[in-house]
Amino acid sequence: MKSVRAGWRRVFAQFAHPARVVVAAFGSALVAGAVLLALPAATESGEHTPVVSALFTAASALCVTGLVVVDTAGHWSAFGELVILGLIQLGGFGVMTLASLFGLLISGRMRLRTRLYAQTETKSAGPGAARRVVLGVVRTSLLVEAATAVVLTIRFATGYGESWGRAAYLGVFHAVSAFNNAGFALWPDNLVRFATDPWICLPIAVAVIAGGLGFPVLWELRRQWRHPRRWSLHTKITLGVSGALLGLGTIVLTAVEWSNQATLGALPVPGRLLAGFFQAVMPRTAGFNSVDVAGMHPESWLSMDLLMFVGGGSAGTAGGIKVTTFALLAVVIWAELRGEPRVNVLRRRLPDDVQRQALTIALLGVGVVIAGIWFLLTITPFTLDQVAFEVVSAFATVGLSTGITADLPAAGHVMLTVLMFIGRLGPLTLGAALALRARARRYELPEERPIVG
Template structure:
């Protein structure tokens, strides 16, 4: 345990301290009178909640972003989103380098093979690569959105560019903040707004290690690393499955998809499925969805996006590895294999540890929120999973859970944003060898 604490106190502590420092700085800036509209009352709890939500790229809000904050306040949120998204991609990738540098030779070579060009000493290269990916994707999305706001909605050029940049950053960082009270609901029938935002969320949720692989072998999937194959494959499966499930359950719901044409229903279902991966924007009223759709969303939000990405959740690789473990056990196979590669037992335990501790965090958060608020389980669970998965979708109860509830959600956002990354790195570095083994005994299971 002491060794594990020391591992957490080295590279992982840097990540935690850096994020907390940015959150506190953002809280201070959002507490300034210049950040709040004159007819609005600002509090330190709303500033803390908003700063945490922006840095953790969650998108949950206790105040309407469009009407509560001034241009200065919105710019602070924009910068915090960019720092949070860029920082988590960079720091998570750098932690992978730290892990590869601290493991044995064979494990180090395997780790470097997974990230291709990434090796010890490549920190500057990683940061430059993340910056290039971020700049290219956000610029392309901002241009498309800006042109659409001018051509389709008659917005002045300056305002259109501002809207385009803000929502491009919000989408790529998977932050979920919007400059309209109804998020993206007014654009539910506009593919030129919804589809670029959805694809940008997907791009932000892949992670830099995947881009490092695709940059060299994007035409030859057979040469992709196992991590890239799992991330891309699970992303496609979850997007497709989520789209089908959400569209089917909400097809005849007049409060969501029922009033749209068939083609637009599918697009809205795809948009919602994409945003549950950690995007946080919504083109239909989430509070009007059926309870079974909330449950589907809970599952998708809990799984989240790719490792070392701007998305949250336990990550698709963790979920996929647990699925491979179950499949191997059902088949009675001695080894867990994925893509003709054997998965080390240590990695299996890491995935199981992260998943179970995440379940415990969600369960504890839900229990506390049920004690503090009058809302029913389905709405509270949705809000808790959204906070922990740093998603930002809401059934509408976040502003009404009170100061204590806001502090609980703030804590969950921090745990959900930093927990899987730092815990994964600490577990990977915490490798011990024993010179003895205890006698084996088999307790009953099931």
């Protein structure tokens, strides 16, 4: 009898690993959101939404992606839109971050296990910092969302004739969607009708960038914005690479689409520049679009594929493999080409385990994307560039689409749901959740070098 109880305790102990709890919590929230969206009260017509469509929409909102299979404003009722908004906010905070906050408010203190859960979700430096991290996440999110909502509310009310109540609803919805890098919009054309309006596009773009930088970077900038030399290596890499990718993306997309009458070509010159910048911001994993993505040139799609796969900063609301992973891999390659025995960046040496983590994340991401592309190509008639764009957008939790999402079969929607779930939690977190236990090696094998290349 004692051995049976001991066996059950070991099972529960394995399941209680923080990474597995995060996966289970996200899965539970996903199911709950899908159930709510499947209710007749969640639709304008008062009819049930098909299970796959409800599940897909719930996953897209919880994983802060933005891909849709039905028109958000036309299909969902006010209740349904509020469910989507709640899932977006929940996904942005992180299920464990929000749960940790509730525990803190109720008990006034956090147990060690709860801190470990919060650490796993927020990538904080250690268990002791989890309480500060959770409160900082909430304060930062609400502050940026509130500031963005105020600007948008005023613009919708004064510039587009919306009542103040409706303007406030639109402002809050799109502010939350922007900061959490979700990309859900309440118009059939997303934000195309506002392509030349800087009072709509710029606040949303700023919120997207802020959310995509990651909470550690935002906190450090708040404390040390006057002293760049004191910034951590993580902040320097995130800001530098994000700025470079944003600038390069703006130049490439604007140049390629400049004369395209289906996108930028029909806009005045200031509008082209604004729309080009806006579209370069969105692949850092927000799914808003101010031009018709389906009308873009294939070169633009490929450029956006690369930007989406890299994504934004770590410990934020962005997806992708993250800019730090991309930068570290570039540094590792450069050091190997130079024959350096150690990998150094900005006068700091990179630990070997960090290099392995970056390589693992990137290769797992490539493998997942290739598998998704192959699957969709076998079950749909769409072209490779269309399918690749859709798969990368789902995995990187971006939400941009060439317009084929709603036309995919149910199996394709299920596959994209899985990709969004994996992309939100991260390959390493999901892998750790599925692993039974960590195995320590107590011996070393003889060394032998195979031929490489």
